[in-house]
Amino acid sequence: MVPSRRAASRGASPALVDTLRAAVAGLSLALAGVLSVLAFFSVRLARQVVTPALRVADTRILSLDTAAQTITLSRTADTGLPGRYGLFTSGTEAYLKLGSVLAEDDTSVKRKLLTEVDGRSRLSPDAAFSGWYFSRPEELHLPFSPELVGSPLGPCPAWLFPADPDAAAETDTWVIQVHGRGTTRAECLRAVPLFHSLGFSSLVVSYRNDGEAPRSRAGTYALGATEWRDVDAALGFARRRGAKRVLLMGWSMGGAIVLQVALNSAHRDLIAGIIVDSPVVDWRVVLDYQAKLMRVPHTVAGLAIGALAADWATPVVGSGAAIPFDRLDVVKRAAELRHPVLILHSDDDGFVPSDASHDLVLARPDLVELEVFEVARHTKLWNYDQERWSDRIRTWIDRRVTAPAASG
Template sequence: MKSLRHAVTLLVPALLALGTGLALLVLAVARRVVTPMRRVTDTEILSVDTGAQTIELGRTLDTELPGRYGLFTTGTYGYVKLGAVLTADAHTVRRKLLTQIEPGARVDRAASFSGYYYSSPSELHLRWESVLIGSPAGPCPAWYFPASSTTWVIQVHGRGATRAECLRAVPVLHAAGLPNLVVSYRNDGEAPRTRAGAYALGASEWRDVDAAIAYALRHGAERVLLMGWSMGGAISLQAAVNSGLRDRIAGIILESPVVDWRTVLRFQARMVGVRAPLPELAMGALQRPLTARLSGADEPIAFDRLDMVARADELVAPILILHSDDDGFVPADSSHALQEARPDLVTMPRFTVARHTKLWNYDQTGWTSAITDWLAAQGFSSSS
């Protein structure tokens, strides 16, 4: 208690020295970084033709992309699947519907564009079961897809996402004979909530992945591959360097990963018009015990520990990075920097055009081939 009073004595004047308004703004930006995201309404449905089974959307950088996607909606349908772009002009895009919408159904205008495509494990037509993984945070739900290999894949979803994000990767990994454990982690809306209910950007979530590794080893795995999507990449990398079981991690697949949070947060701040020095001040606030708590975090976040380019020498397992140069949300700069720092470990095929975590959707053939080729090159198969 004495140390906390001492921290208050030192830090409160420092915050006030910034000016009350600026201090509150810094804490608000910091809170936004660690607060679990709600699904963002980013797409407008203009019309639905139930006869032709087409849908017209407002044109955005996402809705104009070729490929197969999903759309979170409200009304009669909670989620619909989208196929090819049929026509487009400067303001609208008409796409094929892959979910049958019946005449008379109500589909509201506000929607969220999604790369999930699959919304439930049953859609994959593979054997699966729900399991619970005991972690330091409590019981974390997971989906288990059995297969023949003793090398298991543990998939970790991204920030503001759910386990369904990972389902796109199950078929290619299952075809290689690899069991899949698709996990949840603290504060993601499915796993238990911590006291503050905030993200730690991988700094504590890796412990839930560590528990999943232990679960896999207890249930027949001899080694594991980690596959992390977006923030799930940051979590997987933290597990790779911190886990007491890291010698059983045989490889890592990173999909649109966060490799260094500072790079990502600066980029995202520019996107929404948050100017310097606010991003640096917000990250500084999250690193100090008192201001981290005032920002809504459970514990201070050490951004140096989350910079995996700086910590590249600590990595030992082979890594496949799948990251579009046109990601638009998590820039690929740090992924390229990690590849340059560890060319002996990192394989990074070139992808462009695809948006964040939508490589499968945009180029399923290229994405699948990249994974299949890497698995073969590393000797990961049902007989390994």
């Protein structure tokens, strides 16, 4: 009689059984280790997304020629760009304005200094290249007043640049500008002169957890899911001050915020149009792209996004609340848009890919227009080609904002 398989297994040697048990235990430990590593890096990435970022040095000052008023920087994708830019430094100067490229090679770029630097200046070699250009409102040489906008969390500082009554008859039209992630109101200053020339008042606002406005309990970003309420409060502020129409303008994450205002605000009747520069239209697209830049495996990026979206993970990632990625996906919510939108985005952005901007135009060609730049980097379109940037906004306003009101 041939023994059954069960009987045969019962007769297996103790040594073989011990070996199998050890192998299973080893595999379990290895799998647990892999999962632990994935969880660790996913949580760390998720925290980076929602934690307000400090300015990071991204170039080095190689030499400073105060006689010729030039500065040589290490070459990066940004430092060799044509146009006017800024440079955050430390030492005797905190911020420098930079002009055109004078010379360059594979490792360095020499640029003209537009901020006068004297021979006694001493600068740290570590620096951060910036598209801000203007760093303080006084540099615009326009009348302005500091204001406080009451928000659900408390007063948010703002700058109000009143319209020039002699420039045009549009003094009841306001522009509310919203800066991006890891920056401050100063990012928006370069757009103020254009709107001033059109006769518009400009309100440049702050929002929760940006280092100027009140801090939420968690102190972290919600990627637009809650910040929009502070900008909605600014709409109410503008209405009380006499605004009849408001253009919302956002830079990078500020674009995500103003799009949420347009979709959710109780003051939507006041909104005349939306302008966004290098905007975040769909956060999942952006986070996937940035994970690739950081050489983070796709699995880790997916787990990080999942953790940010999960209520149970909020204490671990420190987000305060789950991030509603579907609500923040404006392509998915394109049918809800009611206002004309102008997107200015570079296909060579390098930080926030333009894919979702293109998708939004395809979803709502009746309302959304896209001005595609090349070469220009993230939020540096004005710096790269100020004339084209300004002309595109001006003609869009004439056609989609001012003209309908005049004809109505």
